Amino acid sequence: MPETRPVSERAALVAALRERSIRMRRDIIEMLAESASGHPGGSLSAVELVAALYFGGYLRYDPANPEWPDRDRFILSKGHGVPVQYAALAEAGFLPREELSTLRRIDSRLQGHPVLGATPGIEASTGSLGQGLSIGLGMALAAQADGKAWRVYVLMGDGECQEGQVWEAALFAGFHQPTNLVAIVDYNRYQLDGAIGDILELEPFAAKWEAMRWQVREIDGHDLDQVLDGLDWAVEQRRPAVLLAHTIKGKGVSFMEGNNAYHGVAPSEDEGIRALAELETAALAGAGNGAAVDRKGDR
DSSP, X not given: OOOOOOHHHHHHHHHHHHHHHHHHHHHHHHHHHHHTOSOHHHHHTTHHHHHHHHHTTOOOOOTTOTTOTTOOEEEESSGGGHXXXXXXXXXXXXXXXXXXXXXXXXXXXXXXXXXXXXXXXXXXXXXXXXXXXXXXXXXXXXXXXXXOOOOEEEEEETGGGGSHHHHHHHHHHHHHOOSSEEEEEEEOSEETTEEHHHHOOOOSHHHHHHHTTOEEEEEETTXXXXXXXXXXXXXXXXXXXXXXXXXXXXXXXXXXXXXXXXXXXXXXXXXXXXXXXXXXXXXXXXXXXXXXXXXXXXX
């Protein structure tokens, strides 16, 4: 876990993460437009969360040695949102950015859902929703049993939290209290078929986790100060902790924000051009607020 940062260092980090987030959003739009297939909405909503994990000093990793035994593990349970992880992996140096254009092609290492063994930096094959927390919990308990210090982070979608397997894992973790497990919910309030509140309401969401004996904190998942504070808090708990990150589906692209039509529909060529122009404007507006720093996942 990062030590308390001086105000100037924290400001520089937040500025750097904003720049990375814009680059990651551009990569997401470009790869989805090129493939003409994929899930923009839930990829864009998770950008700040993934950027903070990879580049905020939380995940320990080595792009030159993806199988480093003491690395931290990141499980993307909402596997359809994998473009955001591919963007982070390219940003971190696990793969060349040019390879992002091969998304979803036959024989590409970058399939439409994470595939263990295909892409460096991927820790589990996911996409059958509801399974990521169970996978991460098993890894966390195995690390403790072996006396290892690495931590497990699991990013889930809100729609998959309607599934029973999530709550079985939450109950098990609450009982056994692993000290190295952090869950994050990308709470954008939409799933494939519509709004969470119209299909199966999750609220009172925080109270459910608390009843399972988890430590719970709600944050704005696009406010990088809140994301960093939340992650700092979560790793300090030394018990199962969950961040309920309130986000906007399609964040960063005006015509996609809150528009569930872009759950699983890639932007057209014209929409891609429009989206990239918006992101370029955002990048220019943020220029001069701090240069990006390359932390390579160190704590």
